[in-house]
Amino acid sequence: MTPPPAPAAPPAFDLRSRRDLRWASGLVLMAYVTLHLANHALGLVSMHLAQQVLAPLRAFWHAWPGTLLLYGAACAHLLLAFVALWERRSLRMPPLQGLRIVLGFALPLLLASHLAAMRGGYTLLGLDGSYARVVAGLWDSAGGWFQVLAMAVAWAHGCMGLHFALRADPRWRRAQPLLLVAAVLLPVLAALGFVAMGREWQVAPQPVNGPDAAGSARLSMLADGGEALFLAALAGVLVARLIRSRWLRLAGGRVLTLRYPDRQVQVPVGWSVLEASRAHGIAHLSLCGGRARCSTCRVQVSGPDAHCPAPNPDEARTLARVHAGPGVRLACQLRPTGDLSVRPLLGSTAAADAQRPRLGGEREVAVLFVDLRRWSGLAERQWPFDLVYVLDRYFALVGEAVREAGGVPNQFIGDSVMAIFGLDEGLDLACRRAFRAAALVSLRMREWRDRFEREFGQPLDFGMGLHAGSAALGEVGHLDVQSFTAVGEVVNTASRLQEQTKTAGAALVASRFAAEQAGLAPGAAKLQRIEVRGRRAPIEVLAWSVEDMAAAPFAALL
Numbered sequence: 001m002t003p004p005p006a007p008a009a010p011p012a013f014d015l016r017s018r019r020d021l022r023w024a025s026g027l028v029l030m031a032y033v034t035l036h037l038a039n040h041a042l043g044l045v046s047m048h049l050a051q052q053v054l055a056p057l058r059a060f061w062h063a064w065p066g067t068l069l070l071y072g073a074a075c076a077h078l079l080l081a082f083v084a085l086w087e088r089r090s091l092r093m094p095p096l097q098g099l100r101i102v103l104g105f106a107l108p109l110l111l112a113s114h115l116a117a118m119r120g121g122y123t124l125l126g127l128d129g130s131y132a133r134v135v136a137g138l139w140d141s142a143g144g145w146f147q148v149l150a151m152a153v154a155w156a157h158g159c160m161g162l163h164f165a166l167r168a169d170p171r172w173r174r175a176q177p178l179l180l181v182a183a184v185l186l187p188v189l190a191a192l193g194f195v196a197m198g199r200e201w202q203v204a205p206q207p208v209n210g211p212d213a214a215g216s217a218r219l220s221m222l223a224d225g226g227e228a229l230f231l232a233a234l235a236g237v238l239v240a241r242l243i244r245s246r247w248l249r250l251a252g253g254r255v256l257t258l259r260y261p262d263r264q265v266q267v268p269v270g271w272s273v274l275e276a277s278r279a280h281g282i283a284h285l286s287l288c289g290g291r292a293r294c295s296t297c298r299v300q301v302s303g304p305d306a307h308c309p310a311p312n313p314d315e316a317r318t319l320a321r322v323h324a325g326p327g328v329r330l331a332c333q334l335r336p337t338g339d340l341s342v343r344p345l346l347g348s349t350a351a352a353d354a355q356r357p358r359l360g361g362e363r364e365v366a367v368l369f370v371d372l373r374r375w376s377g378l379a380e381r382q383w384p385f386d387l388v389y390v391l392d393r394y395f396a397l398v399g400e401a402v403r404e405a406g407g408v409p410n411q412f413i414g415d416s417v418m419a420i421f422g423l424d425e426g427l428d429l430a431c432r433r434a435f436r437a438a439a440l441v442s443l444r445m446r447e448w449r450d451r452f453e454r455e456f457g458q459p460l461d462f463g464m465g466l467h468a469g470s471a472a473l474g475e476v477g478h479l480d481v482q483s484f485t486a487v488g489e490v491v492n493t494a495s496r497l498q499e500q501t502k503t504a505g506a507a508l509v510a511s512r513f514a515a516e517q518a519g520l521a522p523g524a525a526k527l528q529r530i531e532v533r534g535r536r537a538p539i540e541v542l543a544w545s546v547e548d549m550a551a552a553p554f555a556a557l558l
Contacts, residue, residue: 019291019314022080023165028073030158032061037155037186043131043193047200050193051131058129062122081105086237089271090279094286097164103157108230110150113143116223124222125215131197133208139198148191159183167287167294173470174364177426256307259341273299273331273342284344290332292318297331299342307338365422366434366468366514367491368407369498370398370441372415373461391415397444405437410485416498420486423473431468431518438464438508442549465498466510468517489535496532497541504528506543515542 035057042050060066081104093101117137121127138144166172172179211219254269258276267276274297277284288294292314301308308329311319315333331344372394398417399409407421419437422430445462452460469490497509504526512527526543 018080018083021076025073025077025080026158026161028069029077030162032070033151033154033158034186037151037190040151040190041186041193043197043200044189047131047135047197050197054129054131078108082233082237086241088241089268089275092278092281096160100157100160100164103153103160105234107150107154107157109227110146110153112226112230113223114147114150116219116226120219120222121211121215124218125211127209127211127215130208132201132206133210135194135197135201136205136208137210139201144194144198148194151190152187155183155187164288165291165293173362174427256336257339258336259339261343269337270335273297273329273334273336277331277344284331286332288332292330292333295319295321295324295330298324298328298345299331299334300345301327301329301334301340301342303336303340304338307336307340309335309337362470362472362488363422364427364430364469365420365471365473365486365490366407366427366430366466366517367471367486367494368402368419368421368434368437369465369494370417370419371463371498371501373463373502393448397448398441401440401444402437405440406433407437418485418491418494420471420473422468427468428517428519431514432520434466434468434514435510435518435520438466438510439549442507442546446546446550462507463498463501464508465494465496465500466508466514467494467497468511468514469493493532493535493539496535500530500532500541501543504543505545507546507549508544509541510544512540512542 039050039054039057042053061070081101085101091098118129118134122129127133138147163172255266256269258265258267258273260277260282263280263282265276265280265282267279271279272290274284274286274290276282284297286294286297288296290297292312295318298319311329312333315330318330319328328345331342394415395409395412395417398419399412402409402417402419405421406425407419408423409417410420411418419434421434421437425433441462441464445460449460467490469488471486471488471490473486493511497511500509501507506526515522522542527540528543529538529540531538
């Protein structure tokens, strides 16, 4: 028996164009659903207003450009969903991504009757699609609840698709609280608007131009035919997948071995590394769902170059963006043609946990660095036990101030302390808490300064740097020595701003962005634009002296 040839990966251009088409068609459908729900919500004012706004929208969607745009997008999106389902080598995936796919395939069944009645009624029978006709047909039947369900499923599917595609973007995460409010509020208002129009129609029924018995039978046949066609196509793809899988297994199709740090697995040629991980229950992080956008699934690859097809344009662009080193590939895009060794770089597997950072998700956080000055001179003059006393007192003072302000004192290295704010709140509150911690540290260091000088015969000084932005959070260490920390540009910049306090002669140097997020007026602070080592672009910063931090606006934080 001759095994069938292994399915080849689609050409790079095909992958890119399909992804762009899926994205464009999804945006068109999401725009249509958003306008539809917003129009429903106007029913809270009156059915007349909702109908007035509906008229120009309906005229556009019923004209040939709107019809081509809307139904072309719907057909393209559905066709690409079938293609993606066929190309998946494994149906194992994160639960939320699975829910999104299930909701998407449920939509044609939920909308078939509504589409047949409204667009079919307009095209075949010349019936208008007014709200009076919709409410009259649905208000006293179970169909009303059915349409509310269809509306909720369409909206949830679209929102989840946008979230999975954009959640790695810091701007999306920053706007997420407002977007979540809108995502919940719009369908609720739409449902309430439909109820309001139904009650208005009950009080003052309006004559509607509905289909006769023959027309109703024709529209019902159209809806049933559409549902049957869709179910047949879906069943055909699922059965074809099953036949392909059985045939490859029985015919002994080509397989390859992927060696992970803790195990090795065998998969058919044509599978991506991410599909192999999911099919065999291997933990593998992937925020964008395999679209080559987030880079979180990247792996370090070892093996013959001939077994690694060249990156497609999307993968190459993402790898360049993260400055990936030699041998680093995206697991969602790499489809090996032979045996390879792979090691996920983010999101650990069991055997590799002890040998590389365990990074969790990304968050918008504020980071505060506090550094004790003149430590070298103190270390030369004092006994080691005295130094231990000083460090213990200093760490306790800073740690208590950070915790009192709502942050996490994270690292105590040498004479420096790093603190993180924003693990459980938005960035604006995180920045405000970080500035409060800085004010508390300044106050308590001033209180300690006189006593310190009397005991050790030299002045006490300190410097603080504060910045806000996106950071990867997780545990870093080796074997049993692990610590939770933040990694990213925001940490590096906060550290460099702490060093800038020496040049500026200030107690605190903070980025203007962090101050604006905290709603902190500059007051006596000096605004300047500086170069920071490790950053490609200059950054605007504000500098405060110890005296400045004892006055407004910091006094209000204490």
